[in-house]
Amino acid sequence: MSGLRARDIGHRVVVRHRIPGGLTDIIGVLASWDPQTLAVRHADGNVHEIAASDITAAKTIPEMPLRPVDVEQLFLTTALGRPAAETAYVGQWLLRASSGWTGRGNSLLPTGGPGMPVAEALKHAEAFYEERGLPPQALVRLGSPEADELRACGWVDARPEQSDVLVMHTTLDHVNAAPEYEVLIAERPGEAWYAAAFDGPVPGHAPTVLEGAPKAVFASIAVDGQTVAVGRGSMTGHWLAVDAIRVAASHRRRGLGTAVVQGLARWSGALGGRRTYLEVLEENTAALATYTRLGYREAYRYRYLTKR
Template sequence: MSGLSARDIGHRVVVRHRLPGDQLTDVLGVLQAYDEDSLVVRHIDSTLHQVRLEAVAAAKRIPPMPLRPVDVEQLLLTTALGRPAVETAYLGQWLLRASGGWTGRANSLLPVGDPEMPIADALKQAEAFYLERGLPPLALVLPDSPLAEEFRRLGWRDARPEQADPLVLHTTLDLVNAEPAYEVLVTEKPDAEWYEAAFEGAVPAEAPAVMEGAPKAAFASVQLDGQVVAVGRGAMTGHWLGVDAVRVLPSHRRRRLATAVLQGLARWAGPQGARRSYLEVVEDNLPALTTYTNLGYALAYRYRYLTNQPAR
């Protein structure tokens, strides 16, 4: 008796079974299939383990893998490596990023670590860095952190007070590496069709350098009726899979295509050592937020941009 049934499909399980020679071993993961002859368990690295029921010694459903606490500073740096800016420089350990003005992340100061100088002096140097490049000085900060308060004391303010905060969500890979409902093509380089689906309108000139700049990136797409209708980008940094640029054409939304893109990228990353995943979503993007939370993503942190420029 396996102790499981088809009703347990999609849940984490542990299965103890006999190998040839009567040796016992365990396999742990998500139950993907179950029939009268065998069951299939999907490991966190996307490997499938098929076990004949007659070989099962014991099996049971187990609770979902708990999300380990996030080292927020480390994840901030991980996200920066996952989508590097065109140009970078350092103020001590603080990271200056510039990419011609395309996206806040790629054109902002990331004040993580020690600037190795008084904060006021570091901010003056950061201001000069951005003004020399014709960019508004921006700093990516955690909204209620002591550092953000120090920035405000030195005259910095919310750069985009009318906009909702971006949220960084995280999860374990085994919650998102199920088999997609659509065929997902994952390639090392994006083509013109990928970019056409990823952007509404013209592709910003700086976008290819930013999107393709990570050491290990992948570009996922779903094609229906000869047209690319959904895309996404993944980047590996250590054991983290970062996912961004997820977009579904308006004519094809509400068909779980974004879910398929995420699953396709997770299945690409698992065999390469990914164990956790992060992504970003703006807090008021409720459809995307619902998709991600349904897949097991939870809040790691939120951030906000500060500037020292006067309001327009």
């Protein structure tokens, strides 16, 4: 098969093969491989299985350059990748509540129009959170008109002591190299996954939020029988969200976090994933350096605002 192997699963490939009456090429993502056959997922979603005996040439396609991202689209995509336990809308603005677990799961996402004056929409948001015993909070993209509008209505920085959150993106081709460790991908997280992901008891709504996306998986790496690194991946369209990356303190600086990202990327690539994003605090310099080395670049940054 001209060099293609299992390590190339998740990469874009071109395969020339025999068909009745001649030869044809298929371009797509290598979904599976064994010595007798391979499967290529085309951009239209169809999977083409090709027998090894029919292949005349096959190779990987060089990494795609990192194209500009549609920031507005990505801003909404991040909410779909990890939906809150409870949601409601004010026009197109998304209200999210998850009993206080995580800022993302308990904040207004002002995207699109609220269908009414901003000041009136914010009163609806305040009532929504007050009814649930939560502080009114909004996740705003820095530099956006919505951030300026909320500030003009008296909303202020909810976490002035914390750095900006960077939303970073790249193409899947940049991060789907073969991991140095065996990465287990599961549709549901087990006790070992949760034990590695949290110190102490698991927050009550964490399973609802983490397991609530329509297409999500949970990655883990075990060393000497102990789960020492975990992460979560979810698919929204062609976007792979990577989050909940955590490595045991005793096993850091060994490339385990990188391997988790790569394992999730290879899972996503076989399903038609093309791009990937993640979020990281700017002050988390170690994680930021790792993601930058992998090819992630800043798309935008956000902060949380609250009613003064």
